[in-house]
Amino acid sequence: CGSWLVFVGPSGRVSVVDAEGKGVKTYQPVFEDLLSAACIDGKVIVTGRYGSTVILSSDTITPVITGVVDDLVHVVPTGGGVLAIGSKGSVVSIDLGTGALSVKELRGISGVKKAIMIDGNLYLLSYGAFVASLEPPSLEHPFGTNYYGKDLMAQIMVGIRMSLLIGVAVAAAVTTIGSMVGMLSGYFRGKVDSIFNTIINFVYTIPLEPFAILLAMSMRPSMMTVIIAISVLIWRTTARIIRSQAMTVASSQMVEAARALGAGHLRIIARYILPAVLPLVLLDFASVIAYAILAEATLGFLGVSAQDTYTLGGILNQARLTGAWRDAWWWVAIPGIFIGSISLSIYMLVRSLEPIANPRVKGSY
Structure with missing residues (x-):
């Protein structure tokens, strides 16, 4: 992120390394579930498995949210904010300017591992089929679907x-x-x-x-x-x-x-x-x-x-x-x-x- 290299370690430890190798800063865990980081406007946004989110700016680390959802696995930078993506289809949008927070649930999705943003479109990457996972009986699926989204x-x-x-x-x-x-x-x-x-x-x-x-x-x-x-x-x-x-x-x-x-x-x-x-x-x-x-x-x-x-x-x-x-x-x-x-x-x-x-x-x- 600019001249930083940011590492998110086990138990929520965050290490910031100067790109020129002049120094290493380690931040002790604010939350123990941190696992994914993204860079935007010179700030590092780190999200956790259970919805914890912190912002690293200069020498400060600021907690933002915690406990909104319980399945976050990846964070994606957007214009002026970030999207935290959950394995079961949770999407948490954070506006870094106003601090506004919104949560959406993408129904019928599971197994998400990562996400990427291309030309304003969000693409979810998974380890297997996840569309229509565990859908209850409906006109489209009279008997519902199983965990893998199969009819x-x-x-x-x-x-x-x-x-x-x-x-x-x-x-x-x-x-x-x-x-x-x-x-x-x-x-x-x-x-x-x-x-x-x-x-x-x-x-x-x-x-x-x-x-x-x-x-x-x-x-x-x-x-x-x-x-x-x-x-x-x-x-x-x-x-x-x-x-x-x-x-x-x-x-x-x-x-x-x-x-x-x-x-x-x-x-x-x-x-x-x-x-x-x-x-x-x-x-x-x-x-x-x-x-x-x-x-x-x-x-x-x-x-x-x-x-x-x-x-x-x-x-x-x-x-x-x-x-x-x-x-x-x-x-x-x-x-x-x-x-x-x-x-x-x-x-x-x-x-x-x-x-x-x-x-x-x-x-x-």
């Missing part, structure tokens, strides 16, 4: 598709494994049933969340990790449901007659057991989709789900990591509403079809 409606639409895809993949794996184990256990009984029951009881002792986290540590957080973690554990319920129905059919007269006529095990299972349990398999398929969506939301919230795409649980995890869930209610509430609505809709559908798929429960409705 949540677009993310949630992709998240619904990916969560449903995970649900269908898990349901396909679970009903396939559970149905095979249940039919074999219910049909053969004896030692086969005892072995499968031991395996099922063991799987029931494994909690989902710790198992999924360990699996993600050994592999990597991805859709496949979630699908494997859920599928490996919840086929046990399907197996027990199908086993019960298979045992009932296996002891029926038509199966006994088929055995007496010399029908093999494979033919009996394909001809009599499978058609009898198929309605329950289809019903369980829908139930597993609902469960898998809820399980993915839980695992996604913990950071175990896919990292390269959006899922409903992953969206909740982003809100948790940025801490925005405290203020940006829409970032948590809207994905949560979709998770609950989809799961509840599938559950109600399953309940309405259960008397058809399993006539034994008709009397309970």
Whole structure:
């Protein structure tokens, strides 16, 4: 600044060095948050993180303001004054002639690091996207925006598709494994049933969340990790449901007659057991989709789900990591509403079809 070199150090210390190297003046902190300086009309204006501002002129240091805003990161000289810029879009205008002060908030901006003035235009420089950051629901963004200014409606639409895809993949794996184990256990009984029951009881002792986290540590957080973690554990319920129905059919007269006529095990299972349990398999398929969506939301919230795409649980995890869930209610509430609505809709559908798929429960409705 003219013949000065001004340094703003940690804890608010300001050092002024003569350009010819003849002397150094150090000013002890007036405010401890000082971090940025600008030169105008032979004066040095230093601003602080929490709105503190001082003016250095000759041998004096004059405090001007403090505590107006709490996000200042840079100061820009203007004609007759300065603009102090905040990381969240705060703009403090200081007139050095009159001492007048005005504060503006640029809505929907965050992540500002520096600012420059060119031909009377103010340009904000940031480390990433900051436009429309944490905008509440509006006509332009019906579901609002996230911390990075991205439209949540677009993310949630992709998240619904990916969560449903995970649900269908898990349901396909679970009903396939559970149905095979249940039919074999219910049909053969004896030692086969005892072995499968031991395996099922063991799987029931494994909690989902710790198992999924360990699996993600050994592999990597991805859709496949979630699908494997859920599928490996919840086929046990399907197996027990199908086993019960298979045992009932296996002891029926038509199966006994088929055995007496010399029908093999494979033919009996394909001809009599499978058609009898198929309605329950289809019903369980829908139930597993609902469960898998809820399980993915839980695992996604913990950071175990896919990292390269959006899922409903992953969206909740982003809100948790940025801490925005405290203020940006829409970032948590809207994905949560979709998770609950989809799961509840599938559950109600399953309940309405259960008397058809399993006539034994008709009397309970």
